């Protein structure tokens with residue numbers, strides 16, 4: 491039976507094997523494993539790619555969020571507005587610094603935070619808004635920044651799923667006070683383990699993150715503040731420098747696969763991913779919506795036919811056990827709850843073939859025809 495996995499990370503390595511093997515060997519030859527020369531080079535190249543002044547790499551996307559919040563002195567007694575329809579790390583980072591996440595429901599079309607609902611959630615304690623460019627589609631940043639300006643709130647992008655995505659011609663990660671990226675291997679720009687970065691136009695924020703990532707110290711054994719041990723390994727930076735050169739090409743392939751799926755599935759009783767005209771979706775995930783009840787049956791049917799699928803996310807964050815003390819109940823955020831029952835991610839990667847897309851689409855059609 492044909493097998494089409496949900497994601498295909500290994501093919502990235504096979505395409506770039508000669509360069510990656512050589513780069514990793516070089517790092518071993520130099521043995522500058524922590525904050526070695528590749529780290530600085532990648533930071534410069536990623537800044538150039540995005541069109542932003544500063545990139546500060548850290549150990550993960552989660553750390554990127556935590557360090558941004560810490561750098562902005564957000565903590566105990568503060569509230570941060572965000573979306574319930576994201577990976578746990580978005581809210582976890584807020585809670586980790588001692589602040590309270592306040593969840594605002596999502597737009598059903600893009601699954602991103604609904605800007606029209608943000609103002610109702612603002613209180614005297616609100617310090618920041620964290621929109622997430624979920625699945626690779628940018629959030630409504632003009633509207634969110636306008637609210638941020640009006641109420642004097644920081645805006646922090648969670649761009650962990652959106653390397654290369656664009657909003658009104660500008661790259662995700664350049665649209666707010668500071669942004670968090672994840673280079674987890676399954677991300678569209680992924681390294682060979684954990685990795686992340688903060689991007690910002692504001693030098694003072696970048697400086698603070700640089701200080702925090704090395705134990706609050708610029709000068710060895712002299713510590714200005716309590717920090718973290720959160721650095722991107724040199725090996726990871728070396729791998730990312732190679733993959734960054736491929737990012738636009740790979741994102742275009744993802745967009746092409748999305749177009750092929752859209753064409754093949756357009757007449758079936760399901761909702762296809764939505765791309766706003768001012769946005770460039772990079773399809774970190776290709777997520778369809780299927781009527782509640784049918785979704786799991788379709789996933790089973792596809793699995794039986796060798797097709798991998800995923801549910802991002804089965805439980806919205808406001809209903810997670812870890813968020814119980816925040817006091818949300820079923821019915822609090824209807825759009826996010828509905829989405830969690832209907833979403834299904836289909837195989838997506840830059841290395842998926844047209845035949846694979848055709849096979850997956852034909853199996854979905856077969857399911858609805860039976």
Ligand SMILES: Cc1ncc(COP(=O)(O)O)c(C=O)c1O
Nearest residue numbers: 550551552577579580650672674
């Ligand atoms: C939206 C979002 N935020 C944050 C993270 C955390 O990133 P990491 O796994 O690199 O800590 C991820 C990815 O896992 C993510 O998808």
